[in-house]
Amino acid sequence: MNLYVGNLPYRMTEDALRQEFEQYGQVASCTIIMDKATGQSKGFGFLEMPSREEAEAAITGLNGRDIQGRRLNVNEARPREDGGGGGGFRSAGRGGDRGGQRPRHEDNW
Numbered sequence: 001m002n003l004y005v006g007n008l009p010y011r012m013t014e015d016a017l018r019q020e021f022e023q024y025g026q027v028a029s030c031t032i033i034m035d036k037a038t039g040q041s042k043g044f045g046f047l048e049m050p051s052r053e054e055a056e057a058a059i060t061g062l063n064g065r066d067i068q069g070r071r072l073n074v075n076e077a078r079p080r081e082d083g084g085g086g087g088g089f090r091s092a093g094r095g096g097d098r099g100g101q102r103p104r105h106e107d108n109w
Contacts, residue, residue, distance in 0.1 A: 001055035005062075006044040006073035008032065014045070021047055024061055025054025046077055 005017065018030040032045035049055035055076075063074040 001049055001052045002077040003047045003049065003055055003058065004044065004073075004075055004077040005047060007070050008041065008043050008045060008072070009068035009070050010041045010043060012041070012068065017045060017047070020062060020067065021049065021058050024058035025049055025051050 003021075008017070012032065014030050014032050017032060018027050021027050021030070026049060028048040028050050030045065030047045033042045034040065035042055047058075049058060059074050059076070062072050065072050
């Protein structure tokens with residue numbers, strides 16, 4: 001099961017994040033998303049846990065938990081539906097349309 005983890009402390013490492021989740025079971029992969037320009041954490045990441053039961057236990061145990069002064073947002077990651085480049089997953093708990101075209105104002109032509 002793929003998990004989204006948001007509101008991460010910016011100084012958290014992938015090893016430290018993995019250790020938090022390994023309390024609940026096996027972690028197959030762990031990635032914190034970094035800003036390409038600055039190399040700094042963007043404050044969110046993704047984990048993969050092979051066992052659905054262990055992943056659900058991690059969600060229950062870690063969602064809302066305070067780590068280094070920040071309350072984690074942990075939920076199941078869902079595949080992107082926008083068909084855009086990059087692939088990957090997104091948070092199941094985050095909403096809103098961030099794409100699309102600007103409306104045309106023909107009276108401004």
